[in-house]
Amino acid sequence: MSRRCRIAAAAGGALLAAALLTPAGASAHGLVGRQDLPIPRWLFAWGAAVVLVASFVALGTLWAKPRLQAVRERRVAGLPRALEVVLGLLGIAAFAAVVYAGFAGTQTPTANLAPTAIYVVLWVGVPVLSLLFGDVFRAVNPWRAVARGVGWAAKRVAGRGGLPEPLPYPERLGRWPAALGLLAFAWVELVWAQRDDPSSLAVLALVYAAVQLLGMALYGVEPWTRRGDAFSAYFSLVARMSPLRWQRRGMWVRPVLGGVPSLSPVPGTVALLCVLIGTTSFDGLTQGTLWNDVAPDLQAFFGDLGLNQDRAIEAAFTVGMLVCVLGVAALYRLGVEGVRTVGAGRPARELAGAFVHSLVPIALAYAVAHYFSLLVYQGQAMAYLASDPLGEGSDLFGTASATIDYGVIGANGIWYVQVGALILGHVAGLVLAHDRALVLYGEARDATRSQLWMLAVMIGFTSLGLWLLSASAQA
């Protein structure tokens, strides 16, 4: 038998042994109930890795010069100024409705508009809309609309030149305020014991709005919105992948992903993306068995330090969330260190910034994969919550009796969407990183060699994502 045949036979034997030992056996224990997949889940991870390697090879052979660094945009429609005002007012009205519902409505989370509007519509729905239609949040951003309205009125009263100029936005701050804001939001969503309490969410919404208004008052509406406002920064990152761009009162069309390479790697950008990927990973981790094994020990540790049960749980979850964010940052850093070994040995900080935009589609892929079922199922609740936002029996739009149809997509369908999102997101990341490497290294050979390390990182993120999803599906 030749050496290759022996290797193939050994690999086949290992595959068979693994298949016999794992999901089929697991399902015999009754651990796999909701999904009925034709192949074990881990094979999807292997399949995803094969797709990534094939994409990498295809990029190396067929994508020999940069194509996404300076894309052409075409204006296809104009927008009236009045539309900006109307959308801004709609955003303010929606924000006011959520806050009012939080305070005045029933405190049952599923019957109150506030939790679903914040955790499902804002956190999951808006990124999906941003991918499809561009930066739609910018148009309806309530605190931006308020600040612009106040600024417009103040200029009318004080006259031109009567108002002091805002402070220059400090370069070293970069996207750090947004990164910290997203970390705080993730903490509220995943860690805080009162995360579902409508009145607590309403208070936090007001606090967040106040911080944004203060930031805009100090540094100007647009600079702060771009880099300081956590939600705007996140949604605008995702919108860079969209074929649509809204600017200068017009709708512009560009290639998909065409807006991502122009992302400026200011301080905090890597942190922002690591927070997005890391906190989503942690959300997946908490639904699996590994975390359920570790968490009680952590809680006991914090309990021994004198914290009560709620605080001990929060402390344990805080540690877990931070470890996940740092783990994602370490994985990315590992890839950057690998890239450094190729070419002229550029500084790690420069390379981390140069390739950070390739994490944007991965962050969205993680979000879609982890929250797709939440969006599809709990998103339907908006039909009755819009009619009865306070949960007190009103029927404003005649849809108060609507219910959630859990048959709209099955467990298998959700799994395929999750796998598809992860693969597409990581292939997009590879494309972006390869395109940038061609600019940095000039020679296609060096660019491809440097991207071998990014390929490893992408496969790492894909495997991690699928493992987390699989663990939560089996739990």
Add this chain to the structure above:
Amino acid sequence: MIAHAGHWLVNLLYALPVVVVGGLLGWQVVKDRLAQRRERGAGPEAGG
């Protein structure tokens, strides 16, 4: 632990693609360094 191998082994299988690609990369780095050392070693001989 062995009796429950099916439960924990599956977790390792997710990491296998990363291990394979990482291993190949590491092997490539070692090969590159060895080649560099060989070139350095061959330099004086070729010159002398």
